Amino acid sequence: MDFNLTEELKMLKEMAYKFAVAEITPFSQECDEQEKYTPEIRKKAAENGLVGAWIPEEYGGAGAGILGNAIITEELSKVDMGIGLNVVAAGFGCESIFQYGSEEQKKTYLAPVCAGDKVSAGSFTEPNAGTDVAGYKTRAVKDGSDYVINGNKMFITNGTVCDFMVTQCITNPEEKKHNSFSLIIIPADAQGVTRNKLHGKMGIRASDTAEIALEDVRVPQSNLVGKEGHGFRELMHFFDTTRVMVSGQALGLSEACLETSVKYVKERTAFGAPLGSYQLTQMKLTEMAIRIEALRGLVYKAAWLIDQGTPDYTLAAMAKFYGGQTAVFCANYAVELHGGYGYIEEYPVQKWYRDAKILELYEGTKEAEIMTIGRALQAK
Numbered sequence: 001m002d003f004n005l006t007e008e009l010k011m012l013k014e015m016a017y018k019f020a021v022a023e024i025t026p027f028s029q030e031c032d033e034q035e036k037y038t039p040e041i042r043k044k045a046a047e048n049g050l051v052g053a054w055i056p057e058e059y060g061g062a063g064a065g066i067l068g069n070a071i072i073t074e075e076l077s078k079v080d081m082g083i084g085l086n087v088v089a090a091g092f093g094c095e096s097i098f099q100y101g102s103e104e105q106k107k108t109y110l111a112p113v114c115a116g117d118k119v120s121a122g123s124f125t126e127p128n129a130g131t132d133v134a135g136y137k138t139r140a141v142k143d144g145s146d147y148v149i150n151g152n153k154m155f156i157t158n159g160t161v162c163d164f165m166v167t168q169c170i171t172n173p174e175e176k177k178h179n180s181f182s183l184i185i186i187p188a189d190a191q192g193v194t195r196n197k198l199h200g201k202m203g204i205r206a207s208d209t210a211e212i213a214l215e216d217v218r219v220p221q222s223n224l225v226g227k228e229g230h231g232f233r234e235l236m237h238f239f240d241t242t243r244v245m246v247s248g249q250a251l252g253l254s255e256a257c258l259e260t261s262v263k264y265v266k267e268r269t270a271f272g273a274p275l276g277s278y279q280l281t282q283m284k285l286t287e288m289a290i291r292i293e294a295l296r297g298l299v300y301k302a303a304w305l306i307d308q309g310t311p312d313y314t315l316a317a318m319a320k321f322y323g324g325q326t327a328v329f330c331a332n333y334a335v336e337l338h339g340g341y342g343y344i345e346e347y348p349v350q351k352w353y354r355d356a357k358i359l360e361l362y363e364g365t366k367e368a369e370i371m372t373i374g375r376a377l378q379a380k
């Protein structure tokens with residue numbers, strides 16, 4: 001057993017962090033305040049191999065694997081989780097194309113995303129069903145050589161900035177719920193697609209989130225990803241990798257909270273001594289540090305297993321669950337340790353506090369992760 005990162009991964013980690021500090025820090029506050037999406041940063045990141053880094057080189061990626069991608073996500077999220085998401089989720093949805101798509105689909109869709117020329121979205125959640133994945137209603141009906149798609153999608157990351165969306169649709173309503181779904185690629189500019197940006201998010205405000213209406217949207221049947229009727233299972237495998245990515249976000253944000261807090265309590269004094277000299281302060285730092293170490297173990301192991309070809313769906317859910325909890329916990333302590341300064345925009349901890357909460361909501365709520373883990377424990 002070797003817990004050390006390879007030299008390549010160490011270099012990738014360093015490069016990603018340097019990129020984030022140089023290219024993301026100057027825009028962080030502005031993007032948060034103005035809900036601004038930054039294609040320029042995504043493009044620069046792509047030039048540095050940071051977009052779709054998990055995609056193998058033959059399809060245009062950096063071939064960094066899921067572990068490499070988790071490390072990139074961690075480093076960008078130390079600086080700004082929202083802008084970082086625009087980089088690491090620029091290929092959101094492409095996980096399914098890579099896992100289940102035809103050779104032609106992989107060649108068509110993956111390389112332009114990695115190059116920073118195109119953006120994708122994973123379009124699953126609906127206004128009336130999020131956690132209840134089998135409750136989606138969007139319908140794709142065959143007509144000649146096409147599918148005609150009708151339905152509504154909600155909270156879609158990259159919704160108004162994407163070029164195409166991997167979309168969960170019912171294609172086989174006659175089958176039992178779990179066998180009725182399929183993943184279909186919809187070009188964002190197809191006739192009948194209406195996209196509206198959602199405003200007023202609590203955190204990750206640099207990330208684009210949209211509601212999408214699909215009205216008689218016609219796409220060729222060759223846009224089917226994988227097998228008809230297998231969409232539900234394909235989506236569950238999609239979460240193997242994307243939950244690891246989200247837990248990488250949690251890791252980076254938690255680390256930033258700890259580092260910033262350590263620095264602050266060494267400088268700030270109260271009652272004639274640095275805050276860090278008091279045991280109550282040390283307890284907070286200690287609890288943060290232990291959780292971060294445990295989370296790193298979960299994230300890296302879940303990522304590494306995927307790279308070994310032995311993904312562990314339950315472990316990915318554990319990493320995601322624990323990641324959300326750790327990030328919310330660390331951000332809360334970071335604000336507390338900064339006192340009143342933690343509550344004003346001059347210090348980034350208030351932003352991290354707002355950003356952290358999404359980690360317990362998207363890519364499966366914490367309750368959804370509990371259901372996944374709880375079921376898996378009893379299935380053994």
Ligand SMILES: Cc1cc2nc3c(=O)[nH]c(=O)nc-3n(C[C@H](O)[C@H](O)[C@H](O)COP(=O)(O)OP(=O)(O)OC[C@H]3O[C@@H](n4cnc5c(N)ncnc54)[C@H](O)[C@@H]3O)c2cc1C
Nearest residue numbers: 122123124125129130131132155156157362363364365367
């Ligand atoms: C900023 C943002 C970005 C997002 N990006 C995407 C994206 O790119 N693509 C996409 O498809 N979706 C995306 N989502 C949607 C997100 O994944 C869903 O919001 C999430 O899965 C929860 O679904 P819901 O909002 O419908 O809540 P609901 O499913 O209605 O759940 C409400 C509450 O009830 C709980 N609950 C539900 N069922 C049970 C149960 N059986 N037992 C106990 N508790 C339960 C939930 O855990 C939650 O706490 C995004 C959301 C946000 C806010």
